[in-house]
Amino acid sequence: MTSYTHTILHMKESSERSLSVKQTVSWQTSSPMILTADGAVRLDMEGLEYELHAKDSILIRSNIAVIIQSLSSVPVAIYTVTFEQFTLASNAQNELIYKVNHDDLPDNGELVKGSALLFSYIKQIKTSQSVQEQAKWLEEIMQIFQHQSQPFSENVHYSIEMILQYLDEHYDQKLTRKDLAHKMGFHESYFSTFFKQSMGMSVTDYIAQIRIDEAKKRLLQTDDQIQIIARQVGYTDSLYFSRKFRQKTGRSPSQFRMNRKPERIAAFQFAGSLIALGIQPVCMDQETFLHSDMFKEQLANSLVIDEHTPDDVFKSLQLDLVIIPNYFYSKPALIKRLERIVPVLVLRYGGGHAVTEVLSLGRLLGREKEAKDWVKRFELLTQKARNSLSSFRKKGETAAIYEMRGHDKVYIWSYQARGARYLYETLGLKPPKAILDEVLLPNQHMVIPLERLGEYEADHMFFIVGVQHGWYQQMDKRMEESDVLRQLPAVKNGTFYPVKLEEFRFDEGERAIYLMDRFVCRLSQTAHPTIVHM
Template identity: 80%
Template sequence: MTAYNHTILRMKESSKRSLSVKQTDSWQTSSLMFLTTDGAVRVDMEGIRYELNAKDSVLIRSGIDVMVESLSSEQVVIYTVTFDQFTLAHDAQNELVYKVNHDHLPDNGEVVKGSAVLFSYIKQIQTSQIIQEQAKWLEEIMFIFRKQSKPYNEKVHYSINMILQYMAEHYDQKLTRKDLAHKMGFHESYFSTFFKQSMGMSVTEYIAQIRIDEAKKRLLQTDDQIQIIARQVGYADSLYFSRKFRQKTGRTPSQFRMNRRPERIAAFQFVGLLVAIGIEPVCIDEETDLHSDILKEHLASSLIINEHTPDDVFKSLQLDVIIVPNYYYSKPALIKRLEQIAPVLVLPYAGHHAVQDVLSIGRLLGRENEANDWVKRFEQLSQQARNTLSSFREKGETVAIYEMRGHDKVYMWSYEARGAFYLYETLGLKPPKAILEEVLLPNQHTVIPLERLGEYEADHMFFIVSDQYGWYKQMDKRMEESDVLRQLSAVKNGTFYPVKLEEFRFDEGERALLLMDRFVSQLTQPAYPTIVHM
């Protein structure tokens, strides 16, 4: 037993995973985990990308989705140790009672850089079969983490986003590697290496990719001549543009333009937009399907696919177009493969109002009338929803939307995710002061430990949890175990509403209307002092 708050650490499992060049592995943590590596890897979790080198170690909380990719030119070994922390809960005569407690631990994703000692300890615990030895090694590992770990420096993560944003806004201008490196504060040679590691292609290849993708949109939405479109996307020479276009897509610009009203569409996301303009996609990817419970009746006939679906299956579907989100730019090999099956359209992942996005995709896919009809429907139903909530707004009660990840992290979303814009702006509902000032006004998502949730509580709380790993079904149990949740006024008053991430993750197009209907339905039901599931 350590002297730290009467704490016991107990190992549950250790594992050793080998990754070949560019190979990936993914899992969800069931308990606390230490992870270390003998080579360069990229770890993606909770929307943050961590670059780890040999002998770097990271602590990962429970309930976290983790994806690890090898960045080395040779085989890499990943060592993980799964464990639990127990603290003394009851000290009576002849009886000590301990309970699982993850308080006072380093934060998820905190890293110890380049510690050969820590790397050695995590490897040694792999070979120990004696519980007392395992506990000793865990205490040593935890001691080092408490003393040496630091929050992961997210500068790299945000730097690549800043670079991509700048390139998206200036792709039609002359962009050189040297100028981009200077603007972003990088040495030119490092910038090239960093960019290729992050995106899987060179700066020059990326610029060409986004220019061609912007040209595709202009070819479908306008009657502009090819040479005009070439200049609009940054090519002074229209013949060079046409050669580049064919090299990237396998088609000339004129051939691409011929399919202005595609019928058979594969969607890697964006199904809410397609449904809004009357399209049921021929196929959707697994990730989109997982988070489309709210649209099930609209997708009943859609085939479920993934990145590994064989080409002959794709080709048998006789697709007119494939739609992918712009974060697929980090998967250039996949985009190249899909281009050989059908024309690929790359759309922005998020950040726009549903009306704007529906009008945009309506123009892109030759369905402007359908898009205009949907916008009228959106305006009509939005007004009806506001009218229904008029007496609610007069009471001045606050409403907010939150998301629980793992055991102890709460996300509060700004306007660009999880239906937040439609809750606060379209329906005109009042957020708590703390969320208004720290999340909505600066328009930035905010993450807090669960223990601070009371500082941001609303009179009515929509609380998103994942159903995929059983969190939604276990919500009642979590309430029983969490003093923080039980003490919330919304819980006591019956105005705490657990909702599924699988229904709330995306809010584009038709989803926005369905989410608003959920908001209105819940807020107008009688409140009971119990947990209410939507």
């Protein structure tokens, strides 16, 4: 892939097959595979079920038993690409030696939903093409897959991450495609192609998008004149800014400003912060709903939506505002479609403290008092939680958060995800030295093979696994089958705590209080030498 200088992708086979109505086929992968379909199918991979709809794509690791069944009332076409990835093992004199290496591939079962671009690339790569052409197509496929399968804060191509960070910090300045390409070390034409393939829009459109979105925040939070806001976000001509704003949003800046205290809000993310402000979303996307078990009462009347929900449904809800995280910039068609129906507010997601986010959202939504009241409650509960763990901290025992993905990967999280900030910073708990040195101090997540977990073990281990694909339910079985897990001292001492991804996935707003309560609950109980499910 282009993001790794010493990595080579080599296609082994591309194939197309047709499944008749309700037909089931099975096979065993010998190498990594990307699979996509033009209709609905169900995959069973070693007891875990995945449902794909048209133009969804999935990565399957090597040595995985796959059963696939058509769910469609018409024949379904299945497209697969099998490949190998090699990395440079040694660079001896006059000789380069490469070895098979799958470490940085996406996890087994990683999904990219509804990407027409990825679907078309998988269909187009052919065994009849030259090796160079195949490698180019594979690079394009893997770049899009690795970018779209994760939000910005988790796993983004380094060059894109660098570019987006620069644009976020300098959007108010004069920016040209030529200057950006030069600054980032790209040839201008390649830079344009690379950016559009990665983000789904041109760099010019992206700059316009973030400028308009920053202007929206100023319109909601201040009484500044339109021409002042235009200059603040990078437009010297306020009339041009107003035309661009209307073109992007279907509304003038003044019309958007009238929506200062929205009541009926759709949430593509941020449910925890909205609840902290006393707001029950009218509707939320399916991903947010699946990871909001702790809010069942507050969200009982919220409608579940997704990017395929028809326009008529959105219109019928009479929404005042849609809130979307900035990683949805990779879905410009969705943002454009929603803008035609209801005002849209794009917010940065991930990496910040719950208090900062709630205060910021409170200012944007006209609920500053509610935000300040919640912050007082958060601080009170935080102090209470710290006091309850004072004896635990005196013992000097370590605690850490891990996440199991696929069959053989463990993620160790830094401060920006999975409640890690609140375990280590807010509650003041001590991490293992290896995690402190390699994860927390550089403030970057780490991915390790399961076999190395012992190098990063803690006295108390919060081990995140997903319910959706069956991992949580199979945890006891996995413990029995894994020598690595079974031999951990935390397992033997009863201080190994499997927890649900669906509860720990997000940690914004009210969720932070919930997660701290879970930490305190487990660490305050008497340990038993058995696996304890939360």
